[in-house]
Amino acid sequence: MTDDKKRLVIFFIITAIFMVFWQVWYVNPQLEARKKWEEEQKLQSESEGLTLDKVLSGKAAKDNGSVAVNVEETAQAVINQKAQDLAPAKRIQIQSPTVKGSFSLRGLRFDDAVLPEFRQALDKSSPAEVLLSPIGKKESYFLELGWLAADETKVPNAQSLWQSDKEVLKPGGNITLTWNNGAGLLFKRVMTLDEHYLFTVVDSVENTGNSSANLIPYGRINRARSDAQAMYISHEGPLTVLDEVLEEVTYGDLKDDGKHEFIKGHGWLGMADKYWLTAILPSPEDAITVKSIYSESKHENRYQIDYTGDWQEVAPGTSTQVTRHVFVGAKKVKLLDEYGENLGVPLFDRAVDYGWLYFLTKPMFAVLSMFYHLIGNFGLAILSLTVVVKLLLFPLASKGYRSMARMRTIMPEMTQIKERYKDDRVKLNQEMMDLYKRHKVNPAAGCLPVFLQLPVFFALYKVLYVSIEMRHAPFYGWIHDLSAPDPTDIFNLFGLLPYDVVSWLPVIGAWPIIYAVTMYIQQALNPPPSDPSQALVMKLLPLLFLFLFASFPAGLVIYWVWNNILSIIQQYIINRSINKTSEKKLSTS
16 A cells, blocks of 8 residues: 555544544534533523512601601501512413413513424423423513603603503404503503414503603513523524614624624514524504614513614603514524514524525425425425426436446556656646547536535525424425434444443434435446546545434435435436447447
8 A cells, every 4th residue: 555545534434433533522412512502401490580678677766646646657558568569460361272371460571482283392291392491580571662752751661560451462452551650651552462473562641731742662671691602604694684684693693892883774673593483573664763672681681672763852731652573482484584574574584503504495495385285295205305306407407317327437547648648747637538528527516516515505505404394394204304313323233222322422314324325335336437546535525424324314314315316317327328338339339
């Protein structure tokens, strides 16, 4: 073995060892940390409660009996009032098939929401996904709408106790809430909920006093979040669209910078998770100024994105009104498209992070959805999509495979030329080029179909990773979630042996192994590279891709297995046709 070959073998051995250690010491711990954080986020602490520790102190005078009684009565009245102001207020229930929760009459925050359609795990008995949690709970997360005043005008805040005409908000119904500042301003809120995740909030202020009030509408989304692994594949954190320009800020960047200012414009703002979204949608006609900030409170990392509108003067005897929408739910693409179109909200579908291949990723998801509705299984839809991609690339792929098949037929001539001109590199290259021209062979043509499929690969990866529709979508056999890696493992014979695999071993499932096998078969149908070093690289590729694909979503691996099988069939037919043609030429010559 030459020194070059030895170095190449050593290189691939080191690469394989690196891949294993990368999986064991980096990927697996990161996934464990992520899983632990998600589990902690779901934990709910005891219900929020406010207590009055001490309001007044001192003794009442006893000298004058009647005065003493009046002082004690006054003190008790103050205590009672304070206790009423600080005691937990009644909560209005939200009852919908898609959103369940409540909000308190004190402050009217959106701070309690679960999504009963979605479970935290594959087990149908697992708890529903928790989206919003009130202050006092672990990882609290709330949304708030209100008014700010230019002066000392009293406006409702987090401690203001509102009055309500109903106790339950249901889809199609409405609820009216009122609060009087005691100085001539009556604040009113009318809320409705559609059959999905959209709340319509109409806030009005009526001035029955003697002086004008200058008010500005605002909204904010605030959450406590533990430090967690950054999600490079999908954006998580504040985002906004202003004048049809999407801007995203990660939690890590916001924590480092402390504050992020956005330009003033027309649009919307929100806080995004991988599958979930909490968003405020002001009226498209209203210009808004948006900013996001980070703060640390009681050893919690708190992140906020907020907006303010334009100042509004409310003269005596007049009123003002502002309409906003609140989205609290799952990022379903079709639903986001409908809301964006019906409400005039620009780029609302961009809440789903389809990345810079958006122009390819979203159409691919549309095709997958079409096949799903026809077939009823996303796994079969992926197989159907693979056939479509193969048909679109068939002319180019066929040309490449034919070129590779012709390469096989001229291998003997290539070997002779290499032997003849092994000491003359220039002459060797010249003769090889002449050989390619005579037989109309392009050595690089076989790589073209692979390069053309790379954008499809990345786009499908995005679709499988960020689309809520793919979450917990089953296939057949042991694949119960196409968006997650193959759960089986070769080290316990794919579950046949009754023990769990030790954590430091990489998880290598059945589908990644099937992929590596199909890749090896496909390589065997192609002529080996003329250079021995390149030939060795090609032989090691299935092993390297085995470790790489082990952590990919099962749906993506199934796509590539099926793609390889179709390519093998196509390549086998072309090779057979070329071989028959060559044999016929030899027999007639």
